[in-house]
Amino acid sequence: MPEKMMDRPSRDCQVVVIGAGIGGLTAGALLAARGFDVLVLEQAFVPGGCASTFKRRGFTFDVGATQVAGLEPGGVHERVFRELNIEPPTATPCDPACAVYLPDETEAINVWRDPVRWRAERSQHFAGSERFWAKLDQLFELSWDFNQREPLLPPVNPSDYLALAGKLRPRTLLTAPYALRTVADVLKDYRLTGDRRLRRFLDMQLKLYSTAEADQTAVLYGAVSLGLSCEPHGLFHLEGSMQVLSERLVEGLRKYKGRLLTGQKVQAIRTQQGKAAGVVVFDRRREREWELRAAQIVANVPVWSLPDLLGTVLPVRYREQIDKLPEAPGAFVLYLGVREEAIPSGCPPHLQFLYDLDGPVAENNSLFVSVSRPGDGRAPEGHSTIIASSFTNARAWIDAPDYEAMKAAYTETAIDRLASYFPDLREQIVHAEAATPRTFQFYAGRPYGYVGGIGQRPNHFGPFSLSNRTPIANLWLVGDSTYPGEGTAGVSYSALNCVRLLEKHAR
Ligand SMILES: Cc1cc2nc3c(=O)[nH]c(=O)nc-3n(C[C@H](O)[C@H](O)[C@H](O)COP(=O)(O)OP(=O)(O)OC[C@H]3O[C@@H](n4cnc5c(N)ncnc54)[C@H](O)[C@@H]3O)c2cc1C
Structure with a gap:
């Protein structure tokens, strides 16, 4: 069947995904692989969102994301491709993951992939900080171990809390005293507040991963994001371009009979008796509006888009929660x-x-x-x-x-x-x-041009982050506004969580 025919929308659909960013494509492909009838609607003419590319005069430019975490065995992208039975994109590890230059310095601080080499590098640059880094390494290891048990965060009802308790191990409790603390708080524990170079190095790296600096980033998030640059994890450079990541996910979607339509801007989410029931779409090619009924809607949009998409249907308390979020x-x-x-x-x-x-x-x-x-x-x-x-x-x-x-x-x-x-x-x-x-x-x-989602501050991280569930039944939120935050790996994790919740709810 020609591709165009295959992609023609029916007027009813089991799951509509709004947005073909990495979050929406991952959720759509996994739901299709798990037997749902899925249609992904993307307003742009190419999928990928902040992780797409554009071409000029023979060059291919990555629009936003340029490096990828989670491609190593057991990493979130690798797990998704394994479930889809699709070859992951070819990638080479970045070593160093980053070369960081502080003002007026000509020697870089190289975040090496080999943890032993990275340990030596940071001792050389930040003498006396070893115990601080050892604490971060320990928090990373404990948090990673907890993550591998796939906790559903944030918990919102008693059965979530019960399920979460089942994922805890005695050693996980060692992270408890750090749950509400920032990276800067832990610097203070080790009397390193006065080390401006170390503080600035941390600010620079954390801003990339959490969109907040050391005095605002939750230390449990900071420890993980800083630890991911080293083996056995690592950051990767994709062969071809970043577009390959979305291409592979689209391949996964189509393999399981899911469909993607580009140039389709969702203008409104319709509800019926308080439940999400369909979408109003503007076809940018034909310049006309059409409507689609859907049993489940997954919105891969920043949370700030929901007031426009839902209008007065959005509960006031949720709208107030959105209004109170820190600016991205x-x-x-x-x-x-x-x-x-x-x-x-x-x-x-x-x-x-x-x-x-x-x-x-x-x-x-x-x-x-x-x-x-x-x-x-x-x-x-x-x-x-x-x-x-x-x-x-x-x-x-x-x-x-x-x-x-x-x-x-x-x-x-x-x-x-x-x-x-x-x-x-x-x-x-x-x-x-x-x-x-x-x-x-x-x-x-x-x-507003916000990128990167909600900064991973202690009051917005983990149990306090935005859930994939929304106050509207059958409407789910996926992407960098939700747990665990930004980055292609973060939004894939968000998609995995969302798929598990939706599957449990819909079956
Ligand atoms: C400059 C920059 C550099 C970055 N560098 C990195 C990096 O090196 N590594 C990394 O991992 N991450 C990086 N990131 C972050 C990463 O790109 C994002 O966190 C991630 O790609 C977000 O994915 P998403 O699916 O949540 O959202 P998006 O990528 O924003 O995707 C949402 C999609 O929904 C579509 N959409 C929105 N509204 C509608 C609507 N009403 N109807 C239909 N479609 C709609 C959009 O067109 C878009 O395609 C960077 C981001 C930027 C901006």
Whole structure:
């Protein structure tokens, strides 16, 4: 049957997934594999959301995510592909996972993949911090062990609490005193508050993984996100591009007769007697509206999208909970296609730079840089891609009257900063373009241009995070607003949780 015919929507569907980000595709493919009739609706013309790509002049640029956790045996992506019986994307481990440069320093702090080497590196750079790192390693090990038992978090009813209690082991209780503490609290325990270099290193790395700094990131989350860079886990660089991850998930979806329709923006979620019952969709190709009934709806959208999709049907208390969430950051991203002469020999695939030791890792004070490898499918021969992103106040961009001037200024600053690491950069640029919170709002449907979900602060992490369940029966939320937060691995974990809950509820 031609693909177009296969993908034609029926007017009734068992499960509709709104959004084909990694969270929605993972949930959709797993539900299809478990026997549900699934239709995924994506407003953009390609799937992948913040982990998709675009092409310009022979270069392929990763839109947002550039490195992937969870591909190692037992990692969340690997488990999903194993269940789907689909070959995982080809990937190479990043070693170092990241080369971190503090302001005015020319020697990087390399987060090595080998844990012994990484231990030696951090002792060399942060003398006297060994006991602090040993505590983080212990918390990582305990939390990971707990995670492997697949606890359903957050618990919302007595049977959840009972199930969660069954996942605890005596050793898990060693994490209890740390449940409400931040990474900075633990630095204080080891009298390291005054070590500005260590604090800034932690702020830089944690901001990438939790969107919050050390004084706000829950230490149980921080310990896991920092520990994941090392063997037997690791961060990976995908061959081809990031798009391969969504392509494989779409393959999994279709293998089990699930369907994906792109260019379909869900404008409203319909309810009937307090239960989710269908969606109103705008077909961006045909420019017309159509409706679909569905028994279950999985929304792979940031939680801030729900007020628009549900209108007055959204319970007031849930809306207030959304309104009280801390603002998420935005991202300014510069995409450069360059001649390979700009790439220093031995350049690591990921680098991070901070520009002011006293300023927060926010508003254009840092760059996270990803560099393509020869032959990895992202650049024509003799060329490379450099993608550099900085955190920025998302809302400031949305209504900015001087938007174009702001974008030009951020672009110039980023190129100037990159030029201090990449030789003759300006002369070697073949293509340059930038994305701002407005870009993420328009192309990835992120309200206010927020990216990265809800920061993993103690009051929003684990038992206090947003559930896949919503107050509307048969409506589920999946993606980086929900437990355990951002990153392609995080949203796949969220999808796994959601699928288990939905399956239990629907069967
Ligand atoms: C600059 C940047 C760098 C990053 N770097 C990394 C990294 O290196 N590694 C990593 O793991 N993570 C990284 N991340 C985070 C990671 O990309 C995200 O956390 C993850 O991809 C989010 O997946 P998701 O499925 O939750 O949401 P999204 O990717 O936002 O997907 C949601 C999808 O839903 C669609 N949609 C929204 N509304 C509607 C609607 N009404 N109707 C139909 N469709 C709709 C959107 O178009 C989108 O495709 C980065 C993010 C950014 C922005």
